[in-house]
Amino acid sequence: MKRSLLLILLAGLIAPAGLYAQKVYKNGNKVILDLTEDAGMPKGSVTTTSKTSLYASYTHTAGELVGEAENTVNNPINLTVYQKLEVLPYDMNINGEITGTNNATDQTNSMSMKWSVAFDGCKNLSYGGNNDWRLPTQRELILMCIFKPALESFFNEPFNSTAQYWSATEGSDDFAWAIRMSDGLLSSVRTMNSGTRARCVREVTN
Secondary structure (H helix, E strand, O other), X not given: OXXXXXXXXXXXXXXXXXXXXXXXXXXXXXXEEEOOHHXXXXXXXXXXXXXXXXXXXXXXXXXXXXXXXXXXXXXXXXXXXEOEEEEOOOOOOOOOOOOOOOHHHOOOHHHOEOHHHHXXXXXXXXXXXXXXXXXXXXXXXXXXXXXXXXXXXXXXXXXXXXXXXXXXXXXXXXXXXXXEOOOOEXXXXXXOOOOEEOOOEEEXXX
């Protein structure tokens, strides 16, 4: 009886506060990761300012972005996450293509690439009638890892169980951040390393 009363009191406190959880859902064929403040993200941690348009203007030399200082872990482009992201249901291959095959279990070099190849591949990708894809930032990628079970419940293809995945966020010179989806291990990886995968995202505005 005491336990039931406690649950009722907690429900009464939570409901009026308008608290919601971050969520993953499917809208048609699109897998959406909802990170809006209304979905429970801390105030000031999300943005409606496009990162795609920023990345579209970036170029790189020798695997390093021009204007690197704007793209490191503690700079504005990474400090917030975009409020709602569509997550690609497949890994991208080294040619910037989505083959629709079981790429997640493909251990060949066709699915692993240097950071600049992943960055450009997502930026130039056309999929689902959209051509505004990009690599996720480091913090967006961390959230993708946290929500991995929910994302994979909608995916055509799960993340590779042993591979690392690139983020768009740079570390020190010639390094960028990557995460291993099996256990969330975050590493600063040399950008010329060709053993890392890419799963692109796009910003959802509605």
